Amino acid sequence: MSEEIVDVPFEVYRFDPARDRAPRYQRYALRLAPHTPVLSALLAIRNDLDPSLALRYSCRSAICGSCAMVINSKSRLACQTPIGPELERHGRIVIDPMRNMPVLRDLVTDTRSFWTNYRRIDPFLKPNPAKPMPEGRPSPMSPAEVARFYETPRCIACAACYSACPAVEADPMFPGPMALAKLYRFVVDPRDGGTQERLVKIQPGGLWLCLRCHLCTESCPKGVRPSERIMDLKELAIAAQGGTETGSKHAVGFKENIRERGILNEMRLVRQTSGFGGMIAQLGQGFHILRKKRELMHAPKPIEGASEVQRLYEALDTEERR
Amino acid sequence: MKLAYYPGCVAQETGKELDRSTRWVAQRLGIELVDFPNFSCCGSGFIDEANPVLNVALNARNLAIAERAGLDILTVCSTCQGMLALANNRLQEPPIKAKVDAALSQIGVQYRGSTKVTHLLDVLVRGIGVEAIRQRVVRPLTGLKVGAFYGCHLLRPADRIASESPEEPHSFEDLLTALGATPVLYRGRVMCCGFPILFVKEATASRVAGIQIDDARAHGADAMATPCPLCHLSLDAYQNKAEKQVGHDLDMPVFHLPQLVGLALGASAADLGLPRHLVSTDAALRKIGAVAVPS
Numbered sequence: 312m313s314e315e316i317v318d319v320p321f322e323v324y325r326f327d328p329a330r331d332r333a334p335r336y337q338r339y340a341l342r343l344a345p346h347t348p349v350l351s352a353l354l355a356i357r358n359d360l361d362p363s364l365a366l367r368y369s370c371r372s373a374i375c376g377s378c379a380m381v382i383n384s385k386s387r388l389a390c391q392t393p394i395g396p397e398l399e400r401h402g403r404i405v406i407d408p409m410r411n412m413p414v415l416r417d418l419v420t421d422t423r424s425f426w427t428n429y430r431r432i433d434p435f436l437k438p439n440p441a442k443p444m445p446e447g448r449p450s451p452m453s454p455a456e457v458a459r460f461y462e463t464p465r466c467i468a469c470a471a472c473y474s475a476c477p478a479v480e481a482d483p484m485f486p487g488p489m490a491l492a493k494l495y496r497f498v499v500d501p502r503d504g505g506t507q508e509r510l511v512k513i514q515p516g517g518l519w520l521c522l523r524c525h526l527c528t529e530s531c532p533k534g535v536r537p538s539e540r541i542m543d544l545k546e547l548a549i550a551a552q553g554g555t556e557t558g559s560k561h562a563v564g565f566k567e568n569i570r571e572r573g574i575l576n577e578m579r580l581v582r583q584t585s586g587f588g589g590m591i592a593q594l595g596q597g598f599h600i601l602r603k604k605r606e607l608m609h610a611p612k613p614i615e616g617a618s619e620v621q622r623l624y625e626a627l628d629t630e631e632r633r
Numbered sequence: 634m635k636l637a638y639y640p641g642c643v644a645q646e647t648g649k650e651l652d653r654s655t656r657w658v659a660q661r662l663g664i665e666l667v668d669f670p671n672f673s674c675c676g677s678g679f680i681d682e683a684n685p686v687l688n689v690a691l692n693a694r695n696l697a698i699a700e701r702a703g704l705d706i707l708t709v710c711s712t713c714q715g716m717l718a719l720a721n722n723r724l725q726e727p728p729i730k731a732k733v734d735a736a737l738s739q740i741g742v743q744y745r746g747s748t749k750v751t752h753l754l755d756v757l758v759r760g761i762g763v764e765a766i767r768q769r770v771v772r773p774l775t776g777l778k779v780g781a782f783y784g785c786h787l788l789r790p791a792d793r794i795a796s797e798s799p800e801e802p803h804s805f806e807d808l809l810t811a812l813g814a815t816p817v818l819y820r821g822r823v824m825c826c827g828f829p830i831l832f833v834k835e836a837t838a839s840r841v842a843g844i845q846i847d848d849a850r851a852h853g854a855d856a857m858a859t860p861c862p863l864c865h866l867s868l869d870a871y872q873n874k875a876e877k878q879v880g881h882d883l884d885m886p887v888f889h890l891p892q893l894v895g896l897a898l899g900a901s902a903a904d905l906g907l908p909r910h911l912v913s914t915d916a917a918l919r920k921i922g923a924v925a926v927p928s
Contacts (some may be wrong), residue, residue: 323906477824478841482840504718523682523766526789526823526824529693536790538790542681545687549683557832557834561679562682566680575646575668584833596874600870614811615671619692620694624687627733
């Protein structure tokens with residue numbers, strides 16, 4: 312089967328912090344088949360055109376997780392991204408190093424913060440007295456138990472999610488999607504004894520900074536769906552501890568807010584999340600917004616059929632769930 | 634075209650200008666909006682954090698209300714769109730469907746799963762069509778460079794809810810072009826506005842917003858436009874906080890999607906509730922020759 316060969320304009324980020332004052336983009340023109348992976352194209356550049364290009368790779372088969380980079384503004388594995396569709400959408404291929412971490416040279420980044428955040432979650436099984444380990448081996452799990460975290464061990468720690476995450480970008484306190492997805496894996500593992508302690512430890516300044524933007528899920532090459540594992544963790548944290556953090560107070564407060572009228576009472580929500588102290592802290596911004604939006608002062612009328620909503624709560628938001 | 638209009642909480646409260654401009658545009662384009670005063674909140678993603686099955690049930694009730702009337706739902710909020718569409722998706726999972734059906738039966742409601750949920754953006758671009766809209770333009774937004782800002786829940790998770798590519802969406806830009814504006818492509822257009830954690834950690838949320846506004850500005854945008862009133866709150870009502878985080882003035886007017894459509898179709902600033910914005914839209918209005926009304 313023959314395939315058409317096409318012209319592929321590349322623009323590749325180049326930066327050597329020891330020598331360059333600022334990063335620049337270097338252009339390369341290649342002729343390649345559309346199915347060619349970006350990684351193969353970069354290796355062709357390095358081997359045939361410019362041996363000074365630095366990049367990290369190993370297996371070329373989406374297993375080692377080494378070649379994550381930003382391709383036309385999306386964080387993904389270079390070995391798993393064919394050039395054809397990129398060319399169709401953008402007419403060129405722009406390559407940047409991963410975001411949210413320092414550049415060592417060209418496309419090679421310093422991933423230390425990614426790994427430090429991973430270590431924050433204690434990524435190992437802790438002994439569970441209820442599930443002793445005969446002869447030092449973990450006890451076997453049932454298929455149903457495994458099914459709860461089947462996707463998560465597929466993670467190859469490529470850090471594409473970490474690079475794509477706007478919460479990591481804005482706040483160094485946020486451990487990132489991969490660390491939290493791994494945390495979920497240990498929290499629901501029946502062999503692990505640290506569930507409660509893990510849920511307590513991750514909440515302040517960690518779990519509740521997730522923006523629910525799902526950019527990590529779109530960037531994950533392995534279908535781990537980190538954002539959905541984080542949603543699962545939030546549900547487990549609330550089920551175990553209720554609204555104890557600002558984040559969980561906000562989620563629980565919002566839920567209770569809607570129970571009342573079926574529609575959001577905006578002013579009341581601030582008090583539910585932040586208490587009276589928080590309301591006072593928000594006063595300045597409240598007045599700022601009130602200048603143009605007076606509705607903030609008025610509680611909305613309940614929806615018609617608000618009692619139906621309340622009965623759904625009674626059926627599904629039972630005592631043990633709260 | 635007749636649709637069950639789901640305004641969502643914010644468009645009925647602090648984002649009333651979105652409701653007003655939606656009704657103006659719908660009337661002008663012959664979209665009949667049917668109101669349902671018994672629609673509840675979509676949960677805004679927060680109820681999904683606290684109790685995902687309850688979240689699906691609340692939205693299944695909304696979907697059932699429209700189904701009973703034989704109508705599909707029109708949303709004007711990326712988050713409402715995402716939550717209602719997510720409910721349709723999650724009802725495919727038998728254990729969730731069983732719990733939700735049982736709860737709905739207690740209030741005498743049945744949802745067969747036939748209600749489609751469509752955002753105004755989709756109705757304009759694919760329902761009415763950009764060409765038909767172009768022909769209705771009386772005040773082209775010529776010279777106005779606009780950064781579209783999609784809002785996460787319109788796009789992701791794509792396999793569950795999206796109607797177009799989450800990475801390379803273009804419906805908003807297509808619409809802007811039809812209105813005579815120049816769309817600006819920038820990375821931030823598919824990023825997060827920060828709103829979900831605005832009340833959890835304001836500094837972080839505002840920094841996220843500031844990064845996207847800065848990005849739009851760096852790519853030449855005179856204004857931004859969003860199909861989501863929560864993004865609008867974060868980008869407009871809290872822009873003063875974003876300025877503190879990025880350390881400089883932003884002065885970026887932010888339009889709701891139907892406001893820009895309305896301007897191109899000849900609406901006045903007052904028709905569209907523009908004086909209700911926290912960041913003045915006057916500079917953008919002057920650029921397209923629309924008279925700015927003093928607020």
